[in-house]
Amino acid sequence: METYGKIILIAMPVFLLLVLLEKWYGWYKGKETVRTLDMISSLSSGVTNVTKDVLGLGFAVISYEWMVDHLAITKVPAGFLTYFIAFMALDFAGYWIHRIAHEYNFFWNNHIIHHSSEDFNLACALRQSISSIVKIFTIFLLPAALLGVPGQVVAIVAPLHLFAQFWYHTQHIHKMGFLEKIIVTPSHHRVHHAINKEYMDKNYGQIFIFWDKMFGTYQEELPEVPAVYGITRPVRTWNPIKINFMHLWLLIKDAWHAQSWKDKFRIWLMPTGWRPADVAEKFPVYKIEDVYHFEKYETGHSKTLLAWSWIQMTCTLLLISYCFGNIAAIGSPGIFIYGGFIFLQVYAFTDLMDRNRYAWVWESLKCILGFSILIRNGDWFGMNQLINGSTYIMATYLLLSFIASFYISFTESLETEKSGIRNMK
Template identity: 70%
Template sequence: METYGKILLIAMPAFFVLVLFEKFWGVWKGQDTVPVTDMISSLSSGITNVTKDVLGLSIVVISYGWLFEKFSFFQIEASWLVYVIAFFALDFAGYWTHRIAHEYNIFWNNHIIHHSSEEFNLACALRQSISSIVKIFAVFLIPAALLGVPPQVIAVVAPLHLFAQFWYHTRHIGRMGFLEKIIVTPSHHRVHHAINPEYLDKNYGQIFIFWDKWFGTYQEEKPEIPAIYGVTRPVQTWNPIKINFMHLWLLIKDAWRAQKWSDKLKIWFMPLGWRPADVAQKYPVSKIEDVYHFDKYNSHLSQGMLFWSFCQLIVLLLLISYLFGNLAAIGTPGIFYYGGFVFLTVYAYSELMDRNPNAWVWELIKAVYAFYFVVTSGDWFDLNKFLPGSIYIFVGYLVISVGLSIWYSFRKIDFQLAN
């Protein structure tokens, strides 16, 4: 937990700088692929994901350590070759978990957030799940366990493998010659994120593209077919917490409404998009029929609302950095209370970004939640000890945040298109 938190203290600023670089690069080149609202939503999703992971808010059904202990045929030293084997094993496992997430209803809920952006940029790479509470990933690492790859090697390689999937989420890099035959490139991954019928559910590879070629899921990007991004059932929100559970909520409602008991059970394990016939007829859901003619989601924020939303993101990044750098000092259960504040903050300002007229209620709940800890302890998880005077800044932020949320929630003006 603490080690991962310290890694994120380095990784988060690096990712943020790269996202901003892509934004400014696109503006300079006349091809801006990073709308501000989309960027804030994506980065907010990343914050919720790493918070969940650092706090360990998941259940591992089968751990790699258990597999290694029960099934390893060999005991091998952690040489450079073992790290290479581990990297390939993780990528093999990643291919299959990724593919399953796209092919079955029950697993799509863990992945919809990653595809929810109707743009394709570095920021959308950070749209990662908080709904994957039960993890089965280790099952696909059985080959590594059989070969005797030590658990500590997997622990080192796994974050590197994850971070290495960031760079290819961009439209500013074209085809890459011979590398297209070996690794996943931006061209390959643009296909994967596209909802064009020709591209749908292709290129599941995470680092190496040959898995797709071997298992029949490869599709080359075609110049005459420009990729259109998003999901075929548009999420229509900037709120990453809502997005994480909307597919699950649809499945629950469909299972409840279905007349046949067999449909109530099998809906979870049927191919993605399958719905009971009686439910689909009585309760249709909005779906994109023509990918070349639909309106992207845009809540039409004013420049002031955009600026304030970005300020909220910056404040949260600073506060989450303090959490990750002081996990041991804050301790349990403090880190979980702090995590609750993080989730409330994201929910509140993303509701305001959606122009939900009740967004101010969530902001008020967040402030009351925070004030409880400030009043009862005289500090915000020892932040004032770390930086004298910071408690006054934090309280001021809470007051301003509530005030502006109420102002924007009730302000009756025509909002200009801001992005």
């Protein structure tokens, strides 16, 4: 937990810098691929994901260490070969986990957040799941376990393998010559994120593209078919926590409403998007039919809302950085209370970005929790030892956050209602 937190603490500013650099580059080249609220939504999703991972909110049905202890038939020698085998095993497992997430209803819920952005940029790479609490696909690491690759090697290689998937989420790099035959490139991954019928459910590879060519899921990017991004049932929200569970909620409702008991059970493992015919007729869900003619989700925003969203995102990053840098000192259960605060923080300000009239309710819950922590501990998880007066700083922030969010939630929702009335006229 502590080691992973320190790794993330180093990686976060690097990713943030690259995301902002891509936005500047798009502006400079006259090819903007990053909408501001979408970018903040992506960043907030990244915060929730790393918070969940650092807190260890998940468990494997079969652990990798158990497979090594009980199934290993040999041991690979220490050195480069061990790490190479671990990397290849992770990439092979990643291909199949990724493919299953796309092809089966239940597992799509763990991946929907990553495809939820209707843009394609470095920021959307940070949209990672918080809903995958139970991990059942460790079995795909069986080749490494049979060779006796130590668990600590996999633990080191896994975050490196994940971080190596960041760079190719961009529209600013075109085809890369002979590398297109070996590794996953931006061109390959643009295809993967596209909802064009020519591109759907293709290019599942994470680092190496030859898995797709080997298993029949490869598709080249076609110059005559410009990629359109998102999902065919658009999420219509900036709130990453809502996005993480909306497909699961749809499945639960569909299973409840289905008349056939067979449909109630089979819906979970049917192909992604399948719904019982009677439920689909009674409870239709909007689906994009013409990918070239639909409106991207855009709530509109005042300068005040935009500035406040940036302020809240910045405060969130500062708070999470303190958390990750002081995990041992904060201890348990404090670290989980801190995580709960971060989740409420993200939920509140992204709901406000949606111009939700009741966003202030979530802000209220966050502030109540925050003040409760300050009153109970007389400090913000030991921050006074580093910054004198930090208790007063946090109290002031919480109070101003509540006032600003209360004001903005009503003014922005009122403006939304006025816009709706004007459109009706």
